[in-house]
Amino acid sequence: MQIKITYPKPQKKKSHRGLVIEIGRNLFLLAAVLCAAINIWAGGKAWSVIVIWALYMAWSLLVHPDMIEYNRISQFTKAIVQSCTMLVLIDVFITSGWAANVVSIICFGSLIAVCLLLYTDFERQRHNLLPVILLSILSLIVSAVLVIIQKGKVSWQVPVTFVLSFAVLAACMKTMGENIRSELRKMFHTI
Amino acid sequence: MRKKEKDRHKEGKKKLKNRHLPEISMPFAEEADNQKAAMFFDDLGRRIILPAAEKHAMMQDFANALKFYAASGLPADEALARLDPKNLGGFYSRPSNTWYPLDNAARIYPFSMRHDYMSVFRLSAYLKEDVVPEILQMALTFTIKRFPSFATTVKKGFFWHYLDATKRRYIVEPETGIPCQPIRIGRSGSQTFRVLFYRNRISVEYFHILTDGTGGMCFLKTLIAEYFRLLGVESACTDGVLPVNGLVSPNEVANEFLSIRSEGAASGFVDKSAVQFCGKLSRIRPCRVIHFKMDASALKAVAAGKGVTVTAYILSLMFVAARRATDRIDGEFSIQVPVNMRKFYPSGTLRNFSMYCGIRLPLAEISEPDALIPEIMRQLKEKASRQAMDEMVRATNRITNAIRFIPLFLKAPVARLVYGFLGDRIFSSTFSNLGVVSMPPEIAERIDSMDLVLGTAITNRAGCSMVTYGNTATLSVSKNTADPSFEEALYGLLCRDGLTPAVEGSELIAD
Numbered sequence: 001m002q003i004k005i006t007y008p009k010p011q012k013k014k015s016h017r018g019l020v021i022e023i024g025r026n027l028f029l030l031a032a033v034l035c036a037a038i039n040i041w042a043g044g045k046a047w048s049v050i051v052i053w054a055l056y057m058a059w060s061l062l063v064h065p066d067m068i069e070y071n072r073i074s075q076f077t078k079a080i081v082q083s084c085t086m087l088v089l090i091d092v093f094i095t096s097g098w099a100a101n102v103v104s105i106i107c108f109g110s111l112i113a114v115c116l117l118l119y120t121d122f123e124r125q126r127h128n129l130l131p132v133i134l135l136s137i138l139s140l141i142v143s144a145v146l147v148i149i150q151k152g153k154v155s156w157q158v159p160v161t162f163v164l165s166f167a168v169l170a171a172c173m174k175t176m177g178e179n180i181r182s183e184l185r186k187m188f189h190t191i
Numbered sequence: 192m193r194k195k196e197k198d199r200h201k202e203g204k205k206k207l208k209n210r211h212l213p214e215i216s217m218p219f220a221e222e223a224d225n226q227k228a229a230m231f232f233d234d235l236g237r238r239i240i241l242p243a244a245e246k247h248a249m250m251q252d253f254a255n256a257l258k259f260y261a262a263s264g265l266p267a268d269e270a271l272a273r274l275d276p277k278n279l280g281g282f283y284s285r286p287s288n289t290w291y292p293l294d295n296a297a298r299i300y301p302f303s304m305r306h307d308y309m310s311v312f313r314l315s316a317y318l319k320e321d322v323v324p325e326i327l328q329m330a331l332t333f334t335i336k337r338f339p340s341f342a343t344t345v346k347k348g349f350f351w352h353y354l355d356a357t358k359r360r361y362i363v364e365p366e367t368g369i370p371c372q373p374i375r376i377g378r379s380g381s382q383t384f385r386v387l388f389y390r391n392r393i394s395v396e397y398f399h400i401l402t403d404g405t406g407g408m409c410f411l412k413t414l415i416a417e418y419f420r421l422l423g424v425e426s427a428c429t430d431g432v433l434p435v436n437g438l439v440s441p442n443e444v445a446n447e448f449l450s451i452r453s454e455g456a457a458s459g460f461v462d463k464s465a466v467q468f469c470g471k472l473s474r475i476r477p478c479r480v481i482h483f484k485m486d487a488s489a490l491k492a493v494a495a496g497k498g499v500t501v502t503a504y505i506l507s508l509m510f511v512a513a514r515r516a517t518d519r520i521d522g523e524f525s526i527q528v529p530v531n532m533r534k535f536y537p538s539g540t541l542r543n544f545s546m547y548c549g550i551r552l553p554l555a556e557i558s559e560p561d562a563l564i565p566e567i568m569r570q571l572k573e574k575a576s577r578q579a580m581d582e583m584v585r586a587t588n589r590i591t592n593a594i595r596f597i598p599l600f601l602k603a604p605v606a607r608l609v610y611g612f613l614g615d616r617i618f619s620s621t622f623s624n625l626g627v628v629s630m631p632p633e634i635a636e637r638i639d640s641m642d643l644v645l646g647t648a649i650t651n652r653a654g655c656s657m658v659t660y661g662n663t664a665t666l667s668v669s670k671n672t673a674d675p676s677f678e679e680a681l682y683g684l685l686c687r688d689g690l691t692p693a694v695e696g697s698e699l700i701a702d
Contacts (some may be wrong), residue, residue, distance in 0.1 A: 011600030
């Protein structure tokens with residue numbers, strides 16, 4: 001059977017990404033299992049939870065990043081949410097008492113940063129509002145919960161985060177303008 | 192003071208407008224023609240509100256097309272008329288605010304994709320002359336507005352993915368790589384399809400999330416008709432060619448799965464694993480594409496001589512060829528056959544509206560193609576029936592309904608796990624027959640043939656597809672293994688029936 005070649009010769013550009021991901025997955029899984037086993041065997045504080053979360057962060061942000069919505073806003077918010085989760089885990093499992101303040105400062109700073117990312121490239125980034133809205137709602141909930149839990153003892157950054165996240169949410173609604181219903185239906189559609 | 196400010200503002204605007212023009216060299220030799228071209232670009236500039244770089248690139252596309260016309264001696268008036276900016280409609284002068292929920296068949300594709308795997312298929316047309324890239328680019332620029340659900344980017348919602356309308360310069364590219372490679376859809380405003388050209392071939396590769404073979408073929412036909420219009424060949428909008436300046440009908444973007452009655456039995460997806468061909472899976476997929484080009488009337492006559500459809504005949508050959516591609520002696524082969532739901536529910540939708548069935552045969556019973564035909568016909572009649580398809584659609588709809596309120600970040604890992612577990616293991620191969628494709632008579636004689644290439648599968652070593660255009664039936668095989676047993680056996684069987692095909696394809700890419 002003689003085959004007449006009717007396709008261009010493929011450029012010598014082999015992608016090793018699949019292979020890297022395959023090897024990476026096995027290495028990450030091995031590291032996670034080993035950490036958990038050593039932690040259980042040695043006893044003490046549950047430091048392996050932190051390591052496993054850090055491995056997951058490295059995996060999902062660097063080795064196997066998102067294939068859909070790989071844009072600056074969604075990647076930034078993802079990194080922030082994962083970092084805050086990491087801080088909460090450290091607070092819960094290693095040393096406690098400081099995460100509330102630090103997380104609210106991070107939320108407060110990242111809300112400002114995400115607004116900068118949105119409004120410095122508005123035409124393109126206006127299609128990436130959902131991560132901004134979700135981050136604002138999350139910050140709003142976190143700061144509201146902190147206000148309720150800590151009652152009168154909240155430090156300045158918590159109410160500031162609360163107000164700021166509310167302001168960012170309002171800015172997002174304003175950005176959607178006349179299309180607000182359609183935009184919200186698009187983001188939260190279930191059909 | 193205010194007047195001064197206004198003047199400064201006007202001046203700034205003029206500068207901004209002119210910023211694009213000096214870089215676009217006027218294409219014609221005559222000064223009078225270039226003056227007309229300058230007015231043309233002025234009008235064009237007002238119709239495009241894309242970011243400056245894209246706007247400039249798009250205006251450059253027009254300039255390139257005008258240069259081509261000037262070089263081929265077309266009068267300036269005729270050239271400017273063919274590229275009339277009115278053909279852009281309002282597409283590039285309005286912001287994108289529309290969106291489309293995924294149809295029920297498309298919902299799995301974002302979950303199943305990996306960095307090296309994506310459900311991509313490719314439709315190609317082979318012209319009688321080499322493609323003119325400048326004109327093809329313009330044809331795409333004018334055509335895309337007629338297919339708003341194609342001018343989209345895949346986005347994540349809170350519960351489901353969706354297609355978000357994207358106004359951008361959609362580009363044609365020279366073909367340089369392997370067919371059906373994953374399309375990078377992550378960036379803001381990414382294209383979910385690609386238009387490629389190579390010598391006399393125009394190809395469109397679609398992420399399956401957008402459309403199925405029928406919708407994809409409609410886009411390709413319309414693109415080709417517009418391409419020929421720009422080359423001076425006017426044709427009627429018949430044979431599935433849509434008028435590029437026509438209004439978009441809601442039916443064209445409808446999710447037709449929702450129109451199927453939800454009452455009744457539902458069944459569908461799960462089956463036992465099928466035997467796979469034995470070749471080593473290539474890391475680069477497809478590692479080879481092969482086209483068997485045959486005389487369509489001879490093929491039809493052979494099938495009719497056996498009293499079967501062309502689909503059943505090719506399936507019988509595939510089963511026998513598959514038997515040669517494995518060392519296993521027990522188990523079952525199963526070939527997936529996509530079924531166009533439009534034949535049961537007439538619809539003009541350009542979104543996915545197909546289901547599939549699996550034709551299963553035990554290995555031990557596979558020897559000669561003719562002996563398999565009655566069983567294949569029986570299974571096709573039963574499994575590709577309206578009732579069976581309705582049951583599968585109902586099963587899809589029920590699964591979709593059951594998980595609709597689960598947030599995407601919870602749904603995605605579970606769906607990926609389930610898909611990774613099931614994958615395509617219940618099938619050994621696929622055979623997709625798009626049937627006979629026709630074009631308006633003015634264009635028909637300028638096209639040699641067409642083909643359909645299926646993208647890669649996860650474990651299946653080969654996938655087959657077929658398109659008949661004019662008197663050429665093209666059976667394409669996309670290979671995921673270097674083992675040539677399957678296609679060699681298929682070729683032998685076709686030759687034995689007197690169909691000796693011309694074989695074309697891509698080079699084998701070794702790992």
